[in-house]
Amino acid sequence: MSNYYESEDLKKFGDIGQHAKALADDFFRYYANVTGTDGALSKREKALIALAVSHAQKCPYCIDAYTTQCLETGANPEQMMEAVHVAAVMQAGITLVHSVQMQNHLKKLVL
Amino acid sequence: MNAVFPIRVLEEKSKYDFAGLLRAHGIELPPVSIDTLQVNITKLCNQVCRHCHVDASPSRTEKLSPAGVAKCLEILERHPQIANLDITGGAPELHPGFDAFVEKAVALGKHVMVRHNLTVQLDGNPQTGENKEYLPGFFARNGVEVISSLPYYQEFFTDAQRGSGVFKKSIEAMQRLNREGFGVAGSGLVLNLVYNPVGAYLPAAQAGLEADYKRELKDKFGLVFNGLYTITNMPINRFRLHLEKSGQYEAYMEKLLAAFNPAAAAGVMCRSLISVGHDGRIYDCDFNQMLEMDAVDGRGRPLSIFDFDFDRALARRIRFDDHCLGCTAGAGSSCGGATA
Numbered sequence: 542m543s544n545y546y547e548s549e550d551l552k553k554f555g556d557i558g559q560h561a562k563a564l565a566d567d568f569f570r571y572y573a574n575v576t577g578t579d580g581a582l583s584k585r586e587k588a589l590i591a592l593a594v595s596h597a598q599k600c601p602y603c604i605d606a607y608t609t610q611c612l613e614t615g616a617n618p619e620q621m622m623e624a625v626h627v628a629a630v631m632q633a634g635i636t637l638v639h640s641v642q643m644q645n646h647l648k649k650l651v652l
Numbered sequence: 653m654n655a656v657f658p659i660r661v662l663e664e665k666s667k668y669d670f671a672g673l674l675r676a677h678g679i680e681l682p683p684v685s686i687d688t689l690q691v692n693i694t695k696l697c698n699q700v701c702r703h704c705h706v707d708a709s710p711s712r713t714e715k716l717s718p719a720g721v722a723k724c725l726e727i728l729e730r731h732p733q734i735a736n737l738d739i740t741g742g743a744p745e746l747h748p749g750f751d752a753f754v755e756k757a758v759a760l761g762k763h764v765m766v767r768h769n770l771t772v773q774l775d776g777n778p779q780t781g782e783n784k785e786y787l788p789g790f791f792a793r794n795g796v797e798v799i800s801s802l803p804y805y806q807e808f809f810t811d812a813q814r815g816s817g818v819f820k821k822s823i824e825a826m827q828r829l830n831r832e833g834f835g836v837a838g839s840g841l842v843l844n845l846v847y848n849p850v851g852a853y854l855p856a857a858q859a860g861l862e863a864d865y866k867r868e869l870k871d872k873f874g875l876v877f878n879g880l881y882t883i884t885n886m887p888i889n890r891f892r893l894h895l896e897k898s899g900q901y902e903a904y905m906e907k908l909l910a911a912f913n914p915a916a917a918a919g920v921m922c923r924s925l926i927s928v929g930h931d932g933r934i935y936d937c938d939f940n941q942m943l944e945m946d947a948v949d950g951r952g953r954p955l956s957i958f959d960f961d962f963d964r965a966l967a968r969r970i971r972f973d974d975h976c977l978g979c980t981a982g983a984g985s986s987c988g989g990a991t992a
Contacts, residue, residue: 583860612849615856615864617806 585614593628668974688925690738694747698775703891708742710778714930740767765797770825792832797842805868809850835877852904855882858990881989886978908977916984919991
């Protein structure tokens with residue numbers, strides 16, 4: 542293997558059960574219950590959240606998987622791009638809100 | 653040099669063996685009725701959609717002969733159990749005998765469905781220039797059920813699949829149908845829409861998507877319609893070529909296979925209709941027709957409208973192949989939408 546993140550590897554997700562099957566089974570059951578059903582949130586809303594998280598976490602497997610899942614739950618490109626902007630603005634906000642810590646420390650250090 | 657020994661060609665079993673899948677699940681799918689005669693009367697179309705399983709286009713010339721149309725009407729008249737005529741194409745309205753075919757089938761008391769692509773109202777006949785703006789009024793006078801493709805309630809997906817400018821024309825055509833009463837509560841005139849994915853993915857759940865369509869089309873364009881049918885793209889002809897060229901064929905077939913749903917299989921449309929081609933040959937469905945997989949009777953003889961025998965057709969064994977996975981994936985797919 543010459544590269545990280547081969548798209549073909551997405552199909553091997555189930556292989557995480559090797560050497561730890563019971564834990565993987567627990568995870569996949571939890572995963573299916575959370576993402577695979579309509580609950581208080583619809584499957585489409587969950588897919589859009591997952592798409593945003595995929596971008597925030599920079600996971601190419603997840604971006605491919607949840608782009609498809611968004612389409613298969615009836616989402617459109619505008620909704621998908623807005624979800625990515627939510628991820629982007631949260632990351633920007635998280636960076637910027639830490640400037641309060643900088644300001645606090647600045648005030649402490651400076652006469 | 654010629655081979656000395658006869659070469660025995662072994663037919664390679666497909667890795668997407670649909671018939672084997674049915675056997676593995678203990679599912680038998682014999683015909684249960686023939687309540688619909690679906691007739692593909694022409695491959696001529698004013699559009700060139702990227703997913704079209706018919707490979708229809710403005711340059712196609714195949715069409716059902718006048719004798720073929722007469723034979724279909726005779727079959728409908730002789731068999732009260734065939735309650736529905738489903739006319740498709742191409743754009744079926746471009747067949748020169750379309751109007752008379754509809755009127756005569758309606759006079760026989762049949763429920764007539766027309767697979768109407770909307771834009772033909774505005775584009776007319778690409779070969780003759782014949783105007784087709786009369787269609788909404790014609791449909792209304794004959795009380796036909798209009799079934800129209802609209803891949804999404806937005807321009808982006810619709811034009812990506814059906815061609816630039818199609819969305820705007822489709823909206824205008826729907827407005828004309830609404831003005832005649834189609835889709836309007838209490839009118840008795842039915843307008844159903846068809847969604848199919850604009851690429852290599854499965855349709856969203858039909859009920860939720862129908863609610864989205866109704867809300868968005870009403871809010872943005874003041875449009876109304878009755879129901880939405882979700883249909884899966886079949887991996888044949890033009891769409892298969894796209895899948896192969898874009899390196900997605902294997903992944904799409906694996907997706908269909910992984911989503912196999914026995915409940916959807918039980919409701920496949922080939923169990924209750926027969927499909928007629930432009931040359932009068934009979935098929936189990938419009939997809940088999942495009943693959944030239946003739947329906948055959950118990951002795952392997954191809955079925956045709958020209959020697960039609962209802963019992964022989966009903967006793968046929970439905971022919972399946974890899975593409976049938978498209979009708980059994982997820983919530984299922986048929987000309988009437990989801991099946992499970």
